[in-house]
Amino acid sequence: MSDNLSRPVRVLVAKVGLDGHDRGAKVIATALRDAGMEVIYTGLRQTPEMVVNTALQEDVDAIGISILSGAHMTVFPKVMQLMKEKGLENVLLTGGGIIPEEDMKELTGMGVGQMFAPGASTADIANYIRGWVLEHRADLF
Template sequence: MGRAIRVLVAKAGLDGHDRGAKVVARALRDAGMEVIYTGIRQTPEMIAEAAVQEDVDAVGLSLLSGAHMHIFPEVQRLLNDKGGDDILLTGGGTISDEDMAELRASGVGQLFGPGASTRDIVEYIQTEIGGRRAGEPS
């Protein structure tokens, strides 16, 4: 086992509904990950900057405001610009299957909708990061 998986959990935009972000942050921590929670009201710029600075493996965005089609691509673009293109961008919220598929096609990781199990979220991040680390040159 290498170092613990580091995840930045963030609330983007004006949305203050933080129940899901906090529940997921605790579940990731309980699963042994190092979790940094940004708190609410972060711009895509602040999130991408923090992700690169903190050298995280993954960013989990929670959005219940309907702004996901704007914010996910924006965070992805900024991560790429700042040299964080190896960081997994995932997340969830009130997002329809159709929007999830569209974001997925644009390079964002798997997204989780209402009713998702925190176990599935943990497993996804572990598998995805495990796979990426296995592929890294030693």
């Protein structure tokens, strides 16, 4: 599959809930921009509904949720449910933060994309998103 895209990959980076730590999300947003992606950052204290509505309005290829609050087993399933309700099944839902490995496996089993722990390479994250989009949304490019 060709890596020559007709437009940049569009990624929504989101912080859901009361988690007020956004340094990691900002680092990822900057790294994805540096990798040639168009990034929309929601800012802090978003609801799952706000994230999915923004993803729909911005016509994104991927949603990346940064979560440090421990609410990942509530947030990701809720976002997935709302994405299905809004017809966003062809949009990648991925994320990372302080998430135990066994929870990452469970979320992936539910259909969430690859999860990234603190210290993950920003190049690996960008490559994963680009690869997923090329595989699953190539018809849009």
